[in-house]
Amino acid sequence: MNATAVPASRPPNLWVQVWEIPLGRAGIILLGIVLVLSLVGPVVFPFNPKDITSTAADILQPPSSMHWLGTDELGRDVFRETLVGARLSLLVGLLATAISITLGSIIGLLAGYYRGAVGITLMRVTDFFLVLPLLPLIIILAAIFGQSFSITIMVIGLTSWPSTARIVRSQVISLRERQFIERIRSLGATDLRVIAVHILPNVLPLIYANTVLVIAGSILSEATLAFLGLGDPVRVSWGTMLHFGFVAGAAGRGAWWYLLPPGLGIVLVVLGFTLAGHTLDQLLNPRLREF
Amino acid sequence: MNPALLSIKDLKVYFELRQGLPLPWREPDVVKAIDGVTFDILEGEVLALVGESGCGKTTIGKTLLRLIEPKAGIIQYRDQDLAHLKGVSLRAMRQKMQLIFQDPYESLDSRQSVFDILAEPLVIHQRVTQKKDLQACVFEALESTGLHPAAEIAQRYPHHLSGGQRQRVAIAAAMILEPEFIVADEPVSMLDVSVRAGILQLMLALRHQKNLTYLFITHDLSLAWVIADRIMVLYLGKVIEIGPSDRLIHAGTHPYTQALVSVIPSPIPDRSREQIILKGETPSPVHVPEGCRFHPRCWKFQRLGSPKECLTQEPDLRQVAEGHLAACHFLD
Amino acid sequence: MSTLLDIQDLAINFKTRSGDVHAVDGVSFQLEAGKVLGIAGESGCGKTTTALSIPRLLPSNARLVRGHILFDGVDLMQFSEGEIEKIRWKQISMVFQGAMNALNPVKTIGAQIIEPIVWHEPAIARGDANQRVLELLERVGIPAARARSYPHEFSGGMRQRVMIAMALACRPKLIISDEPVTALDVMIQAQILNLLKDLQKQMNLAMIFISHDLSVIAESCDEIAIMYAGKLVERGSIRKVFSQPAHPYTQALIRSFPNIYGKQELIHGIPGYPPNLIHPPTGCRFHERCDRCIDICAQSEPVLREVGEGQIAACHRIGETLP
Ligand SMILES: Nc1ncnc2c1ncn2[C@@H]1O[C@H](COP(=O)(O)OP(=O)(O)OP(=O)(O)O)[C@@H](O)[C@H]1O
Ligand SMILES: Nc1ncnc2c1ncn2[C@@H]1O[C@H](COP(=O)(O)OP(=O)(O)OP(=O)(O)O)[C@@H](O)[C@H]1O
Ligand SMILES: [Mg+2]
Ligand SMILES: [Mg+2]
Numbered sequence: 001m002n003a004t005a006v007p008a009s010r011p012p013n014l015w016v017q018v019w020e021i022p023l024g025r026a027g028i029i030l031l032g033i034v035l036v037l038s039l040v041g042p043v044v045f046p047f048n049p050k051d052i053t054s055t056a057a058d059i060l061q062p063p064s065s066m067h068w069l070g071t072d073e074l075g076r077d078v079f080r081e082t083l084v085g086a087r088l089s090l091l092v093g094l095l096a097t098a099i100s101i102t103l104g105s106i107i108g109l110l111a112g113y114y115r116g117a118v119g120i121t122l123m124r125v126t127d128f129f130l131v132l133p134l135l136p137l138i139i140i141l142a143a144i145f146g147q148s149f150s151i152t153i154m155v156i157g158l159t160s161w162p163s164t165a166r167i168v169r170s171q172v173i174s175l176r177e178r179q180f181i182e183r184i185r186s187l188g189a190t191d192l193r194v195i196a197v198h199i200l201p202n203v204l205p206l207i208y209a210n211t212v213l214v215i216a217g218s219i220l221s222e223a224t225l226a227f228l229g230l231g232d233p234v235r236v237s238w239g240t241m242l243h244f245g246f247v248a249g250a251a252g253r254g255a256w257w258y259l260l261p262p263g264l265g266i267v268l269v270v271l272g273f274t275l276a277g278h279t280l281d282q283l284l285n286p287r288l289r290e291f
Numbered sequence: 292m293n294p295a296l297l298s299i300k301d302l303k304v305y306f307e308l309r310q311g312l313p314l315p316w317r318e319p320d321v322v323k324a325i326d327g328v329t330f331d332i333l334e335g336e337v338l339a340l341v342g343e344s345g346c347g348k349t350t351i352g353k354t355l356l357r358l359i360e361p362k363a364g365i366i367q368y369r370d371q372d373l374a375h376l377k378g379v380s381l382r383a384m385r386q387k388m389q390l391i392f393q394d395p396y397e398s399l400d401s402r403q404s405v406f407d408i409l410a411e412p413l414v415i416h417q418r419v420t421q422k423k424d425l426q427a428c429v430f431e432a433l434e435s436t437g438l439h440p441a442a443e444i445a446q447r448y449p450h451h452l453s454g455g456q457r458q459r460v461a462i463a464a465a466m467i468l469e470p471e472f473i474v475a476d477e478p479v480s481m482l483d484v485s486v487r488a489g490i491l492q493l494m495l496a497l498r499h500q501k502n503l504t505y506l507f508i509t510h511d512l513s514l515a516w517v518i519a520d521r522i523m524v525l526y527l528g529k530v531i532e533i534g535p536s537d538r539l540i541h542a543g544t545h546p547y548t549q550a551l552v553s554v555i556p557s558p559i560p561d562r563s564r565e566q567i568i569l570k571g572e573t574p575s576p577v578h579v580p581e582g583c584r585f586h587p588r589c590w591k592f593q594r595l596g597s598p599k600e601c602l603t604q605e606p607d608l609r610q611v612a613e614g615h616l617a618a619c620h621f622l623d
Numbered sequence: 624m625s626t627l628l629d630i631q632d633l634a635i636n637f638k639t640r641s642g643d644v645h646a647v648d649g650v651s652f653q654l655e656a657g658k659v660l661g662i663a664g665e666s667g668c669g670k671t672t673t674a675l676s677i678p679r680l681l682p683s684n685a686r687l688v689r690g691h692i693l694f695d696g697v698d699l700m701q702f703s704e705g706e707i708e709k710i711r712w713k714q715i716s717m718v719f720q721g722a723m724n725a726l727n728p729v730k731t732i733g734a735q736i737i738e739p740i741v742w743h744e745p746a747i748a749r750g751d752a753n754q755r756v757l758e759l760l761e762r763v764g765i766p767a768a769r770a771r772s773y774p775h776e777f778s779g780g781m782r783q784r785v786m787i788a789m790a791l792a793c794r795p796k797l798i799i800s801d802e803p804v805t806a807l808d809v810m811i812q813a814q815i816l817n818l819l820k821d822l823q824k825q826m827n828l829a830m831i832f833i834s835h836d837l838s839v840i841a842e843s844c845d846e847i848a849i850m851y852a853g854k855l856v857e858r859g860s861i862r863k864v865f866s867q868p869a870h871p872y873t874q875a876l877i878r879s880f881p882n883i884y885g886k887q888e889l890i891h892g893i894p895g896y897p898p899n900l901i902h903p904p905t906g907c908r909f910h911e912r913c914d915r916c917i918d919i920c921a922q923s924e925p926v927l928r929e930v931g932e933g934q935i936a937a938c939h940r941i942g943e944t945l946p
Contacts, residue, residue: 178397179392179397179398180397180398180399180401182353182358182398183392183398183399183461183464186358186388187411187415187468188381188382188383188385188412188415188416189415190382197411198400202402
């Protein structure tokens with residue numbers, strides 16, 4: 001109830017805020033390193049998948065000055081392979097997330113804004129997907145539709161949206177009761193306008209935070225699928241590396257250099273996104289912030 | 292007397308309270324927020340709507356603007372029935388009626404600049420097409436609500452404004468479509484006393500300039516007395532008295548009105564005044580008392596030895612004097 | 624009559640990132656036992672800060688710049704934290720606005736009222752303490768049987784009564800109530816005000832009553848202190864100050880309230896807004912908003928002067944004949 005105008009400064013950029021929290025900073029640094037490596041790495045150290053040797057002396061060799069991280073079961077350089085594999089893992093993660101977030105946000109917005117039959121139906125569908133055991137479903141879908149890069153993306157994107165939908169919906173429900181939304185409605189604005197111009201910008205921060213978390217999940221899902229042999233066999237990703245490593249018996253033959261790099265890559269990327277995502281969530285989630 | 296701008300007949304608004312599972316044999320509790328009210332709002336007047344918290348003031352205001360769906364009744368606006376308007380025709384009507392909220396901190400979108408807040412109604416109803424005209428309209432609206440310099444204020448965001456300035460922005464946004472009817476829901480109760488007068492003066496000045504009609508919702512009877520032409524007193528979703536404001540304050544006839552007036556604190560210290568302090572609190576609108584809904588707290592009922600009418604029969608609004616009606620079995 | 628509370632030249636700053644907020648600056652007043660003093664003024668003028676400084680409940684970024692608070696002749700500012708603990712509740716207790724929403728939801732009303740009693744009077748027998756709780760509840764108009772109820776079973780007005788019962792629990796000499804009726808409905812407000820008035824008379828309590836609503840103060844106090852931007856601008860008996868307000872700010876404030884026993888005219892406001900207390904204006908703090916401002920007002924600060932019997936005000940233009 002203070003009448004004096006407070007010259008409030010705009011809060012600093014979100015990423016700056018994340019940077020100021022140690023865990024968030026760790027996440028950003030991790031992601032930065034991985035991103036730079038995956039973009040620049042393959043340019044500096046090109047990888048040719050067809051560069052296969054037939055000499056047994058080159059197969060599954062431990063790290064040496066020639067091959068910094070040894071060679072795989074076809075005699076290819078694991079270091080270069082890991083750098084390229086990062087690209088595909090990240091790409092699948094990002095594209096699947098784009099589908100998942102778009103779908104989840106739209107469904108969440110509609111389910112929250114329309115409380116009648118539309119809202120209830122959408123929520124039932126969301127709940128249904130939420131309780132489905134995801135991994136078997138993904139496996140079945142991938143098995144049915146075959147193994148390709150785009151199918152993997154679709155399958156992951158179409159199964160991971162419900163959590164986003166739920167989060168967005170609960171935020172929209174509280175927003176639509178707010179007075180400024182009621183004021184806009186009383187002006188005669190269409191529902192589309194209310195949702196697009198007033199509600200969406202207010203849930204956007206929440207969607208951002210969620211996006212980062214979903215990326216982590218998608219990368220993990222891709223790795224899982226590929227590891228199980230359901231990935232695209234002609235492209236290299238961390239998941240397929242693990243898969244072929246296992247098939248070639250790398251573990252049994254003590255070829256740790258073949259399994260460790262992609263495994264560590266996955267762990268670090270997922271950790272990076274999770275740290276950044278949780279920090280964002282902490283900053284943006286009104287419920288957590290109050291305490 | 293002016294003709295009626297709005298005629299409300301037997302308006303009812305009920306809310307269902309959901310408790311636990313919606314089992315078919317479990318009757319949901321019903322909040323009878325508005326339980327059959329009939330009144331007119333005259334063209335060009337300020338009608339104050341007063342009553343204790345929870346009596347249904349906001350609900351009436353929002354229902355008139357069709358932000359809440361009525362359960363029954365007629366809301367006649369000139370020759371149209373608002374209660375059953377839909378779609379495009381409802382949106383067209385919305386231009387004629389606007390709402391000003393109590394809390395200017397809550398009623399503006401904090402992500403919009405003042406310019407966008409004011410431009411939005413014009414864009415929604417496609418009133419202006421040229422960018423230049425839009426700017427001219429917005430600046431004029433700002434100037435007319437006392438926000439100078441308009442060009443500078445327009446760039447600010449709500450959190451860069453004081454409470455009074457924000458309420459001016461809310462008023463400007465409500466006025467920009469040149470409405471005929473404004474519902475103002477406690478427009479000054481969140482503001483500091485020194486700022487209130489400015490906002491009220493602004494609202495009354497705009498009323499004369501633009502020929503507006505106001506429904507002014509407040510819990511402050513003394514404020515209603517200075518700004519309204521007529522006052523309507525609500526109790527538990529029913530109108531219990533309505534009349535010219537000075538008459539209602541100084542010659543109110545309903546025992547509830549008399550009690551409310553007697554407890555208005557006054558800045559002239561005078562301890563000899565007799566206060567009628569009602570015991571207890573307003574009953575819940577889920578369980579409205581039988582007969583006259585005010586009888587459990589009525590001092591007259593007790594003084595008269597619990598007459599039977601009050602227990603069994605709901606009193607209707609009756610004329611006390613020209614334009615002054617009250618709903619009590621025992622009007623002097 | 625003896626002076627119970629004597630506040631001398633109190634000045635309090637708040638440390639903030641943008642600078643020191645001079646929230647209270649040179650406020651003095653006395654309160655006699657059994658009297659009620661109202662403190663009024665716009666939002667942010669330092670009412671709450673003044674009140675909280677007495678039982679030393681200010682937030683941690685507050686700093687006492689100067690001044691003394693004599694309670695029963697001893698300076699509370701010299702007390703250690705432990706000593707002041709003993710004064711709170713037993714000698715001085717408080718009723719806040721909205722405090723009724725701070726009751727513990729999982730404890731019964733009775734259990735919460737008994738807490739300060741057993742805490743401050745460890746020797747008391749359990750039965751006596753319980754007895755006192757029941758008496759207190761009856762006293763504030765709540766049936767004793769409801770001691771076992773939980774806060775959510777009570778309405779806002781009832782919970783405020785509980786807060787008053789708690790404030791009375793250890794039989795203090797002074798009650799500080801900060802906006803005790805502000806969030807309440809008109810009729811409930813009248814009920815609570817009457818209750819406070821009755822209790823104050825019966826128990827001969829001294830009371831500081833803070834409100835932004837002048838008419839509420841007019842109804843319930845013996846004396847009034849008007850604050851503006853951290854300064855005391857006028858003080859005197861209710862009758863005097865309301866009938867012959869001396870300071871232009873007091874006059875403007877009184878005109879900001881409608882009075883149904885006066886003329887039916889629109890209330891007057893005060894142009895502008897209260898100043899920023901990090902850099903308070905020079906001279907009289909009110910001069911920028913004052914319609915009687917002259918050159919000297921912007922340059923030198925007016926001192927409090929006697930303007931009538933027991934009435935003081937700080938304005939350069941007092942004593943001039945009004946136009
Ligand atoms: N959406 C709703 N669902 C259920 N009950 C409601 C709803 N809106 C209002 N009510 C109830 O209807 C009654 C009237 O509410 P309303 O908000 O109109 O009161 P009011 O007179 O504006 O009160 P106040 O002075 O506190 O603003 C209250 O009992 C309230 O609890
Ligand atoms: N903890 C704090 N830190 C910094 N400034 C503060 C703090 N508490 C209060 N202030 C400032 O000190 C001044 C006096 O505040 P105070 O709460 O005493 O005012 P008040 O008269 O009680 O106002 P209200 O009527 O709004 O309760 C205000 O300008 C306020 O912004
Ligand atoms: Mg209301
Ligand atoms: Mg305060």
